[in-house]
Amino acid sequence: MNSNHRPKRIVTTQNEQGRSTVLFQDHGAAPKILTKAGGLILTELWETTASPALNTGQADDARVVQKIEPEAAGSLFRLIEYPPDAIRLPSMDAQAHFDSMGVDTRGDLTKKHPGMHKTNTIDYAVIVRGEIYAVLDDQEVLMKQGDCIVQRGTHHAWSNKSNSPCLIAFVLLPAVPLSR
Numbered sequence: 001m002n003s004n005h006r007p008k009r010i011v012t013t014q015n016e017q018g019r020s021t022v023l024f025q026d027h028g029a030a031p032k033i034l035t036k037a038g039g040l041i042l043t044e045l046w047e048t049t050a051s052p053a054l055n056t057g058q059a060d061d062a063r064v065v066q067k068i069e070p071e072a073a074g075s076l077f078r079l080i081e082y083p084p085d086a087i088r089l090p091s092m093d094a095q096a097h098f099d100s101m102g103v104d105t106r107g108d109l110t111k112k113h114p115g116m117h118k119t120n121t122i123d124y125a126v127i128v129r130g131e132i133y134a135v136l137d138d139q140e141v142l143m144k145q146g147d148c149i150v151q152r153g154t155h156h157a158w159s160n161k162s163n164s165p166c167l168i169a170f171v172l173l174p175a176v177p178l179s180r
Contacts, residue, residue: 006031007079007128009045013058028079029062036097037115038088040080047069049074065176067102069119069172076172082132082160089114112137115157120177123151123170130166133159153178 006027013023029044044062048054049071070076082088094114098105105117113135128146133140134149135157143149151174160166 004042005129008155008170009062011046011060011118023058024060029060031081032066034066034097035091036093036100038090038092039083040088043079044076045079046077047071047074051075066100068098068117069102070174072174074122074174076170078170078172079128079167079171081094082130082158082166084160084163084165086163088160113157113159115158115159116155118153118155119172120153120175121151121172122153122175123149123150123172125149125171126169128167128169130160130164131162132166132168133161135159 009024009026009028010022011024012020015021027043028046031041031043034040034042044066047061049068051073053075092114095105098117103117103119116135125148127143127145129145131142131144133142134151138156140159141149158166158168
């Protein structure tokens with residue numbers, strides 16, 4: 001991800017006088033290139049491990065260890081930049097990627113796209129820049145800048161058929177697994 005195009009992260013806190021102030025103003029955790037996922041660029045912005053979340057402390061809670069799903073009562077806020085499929089798919093080792101991120105894809109019913117997977121989460125996603133297809137078992141939906149999706153634990157993948165990277169902001173929350 002080009003550092004000139006990385007969105008700024010601002011994290012607030014409350015000072016000793018009870019007044020709101022900025023705790024961090026940066027770009028989040030250092031971007032990680034996920035080579036097994038075909039060059040996805042992952043930037044962790046924040047993680048909570050409990051619900052309700054604790055708004056105290058001064059630590060930077062951007063996740064260091066990458067997993068797709070949040071802790072059982074937590075949440076994840078992250079950015080992922082998807083290279084075009086023409087670049088990403090030839091170098092992708094989907095099974096190794098999902099294994100390294102703690103997701104079992106062997107039981108998936110369809111492999112319409114090599115990135116197909118299913119998680120025990122509800123994901124809120126917004127296209128920040130570019131365009132991408134949300135690939136589902138029965139259809140593909142083109143999403144462009146500003147479009148949003150509520151991905152409810154179903155089989156899905158992301159397919160960037162354009163010639164430019166696509167940046168997506170995600171919030172992931174744990175969810176009860178779907179029965180199939």
